[in-house]
Amino acid sequence: MNELCRVELSEHCAVVTLNRPDRSNALSRALLLTLGEVGRQLSQDPSVRAVVLTAEGNRAFCAGADLKERRSMSDDEVRAQLDLYQSELGWLSAPHFPTVAAINGVALGGGLELALMCDFRVAARHAWLGLPETSLGIIPGAGGTQRLVRVIGEARAKELILLGTRLSAEQALAVGLVHRVVESVDQLLPETLAMIRPVLEGAPIAQRAALRAIAAASELPLALGLAVEKECYEACLTSADRKEALAAFEEKRRPNFTGR
Numbered sequence: 001m002n003e004l005c006r007v008e009l010s011e012h013c014a015v016v017t018l019n020r021p022d023r024s025n026a027l028s029r030a031l032l033l034t035l036g037e038v039g040r041q042l043s044q045d046p047s048v049r050a051v052v053l054t055a056e057g058n059r060a061f062c063a064g065a066d067l068k069e070r071r072s073m074s075d076d077e078v079r080a081q082l083d084l085y086q087s088e089l090g091w092l093s094a095p096h097f098p099t100v101a102a103i104n105g106v107a108l109g110g111g112l113e114l115a116l117m118c119d120f121r122v123a124a125r126h127a128w129l130g131l132p133e134t135s136l137g138i139i140p141g142a143g144g145t146q147r148l149v150r151v152i153g154e155a156r157a158k159e160l161i162l163l164g165t166r167l168s169a170e171q172a173l174a175v176g177l178v179h180r181v182v183e184s185v186d187q188l189l190p191e192t193l194a195m196i197r198p199v200l201e202g203a204p205i206a207q208r209a210a211l212r213a214i215a216a217a218s219e220l221p222l223a224l225g226l227a228v229e230k231e232c233y234e235a236c237l238t239s240a241d242r243k244e245a246l247a248a249f250e251e252k253r254r255p256n257f258t259g260r
Contacts, residue, residue, distance in 0.1 A: 005034045012200045014048050018055035024063035025055040027110050036088030043096045046259055050199045052192055054102035058185040064109025085142035092117035095211035098199050102192045103127045104185045113142040121178040122192045123169040124185050130166035150218055152177050203241040204259035
């Protein structure tokens, strides 16, 4: 896309790499706008079945907001920046395709919030994760107070947010904050791609339907959630991919899903 962010497409997967290693891949306004444009383009590409979000280097996935830039902002400019987190990064949580944060180093503040927007999180063993905002006189402002509770529960979320606790990758795995830990940055992307291989080889319509139905579980009462599930199932039922799956089962071969 530009020097702030690289996008590589391969085998139905887009690997998006933050490229500000000299600033610990911090989220400047320019980077947020770039990520928004990346998301809009990928969301319109029917060949993309998953997105992996990672960062350049082995020190930081993302250190959060660019505090050097933030110090020069007025209160209104900070408010506008918070709006950008939703408008430019919301695609990571939308049911277009599964998203994975491949955490190659520290993920602090907005960096952890960025990872929380993704459906999966895989961390290199040396990574540290935390939300230190209250020590800076603020609170997480990019969805951290809401998503962290949904992922690890209220009690653990209070520990990270109010006490400023930082978790190692292994500790994050133990509390369910990350799904897997890999030994090194060199192994991070290959093992992340191996983990999501079932997604890349799976039925895109079913993947999107599952994402939408799962989201309904935390957003709606049970009766309404079940109605959403039924609607999502219907989209799969009438798809060519479902017919292909049945034919492949009968013929004892792997299905070839096309997203139709």
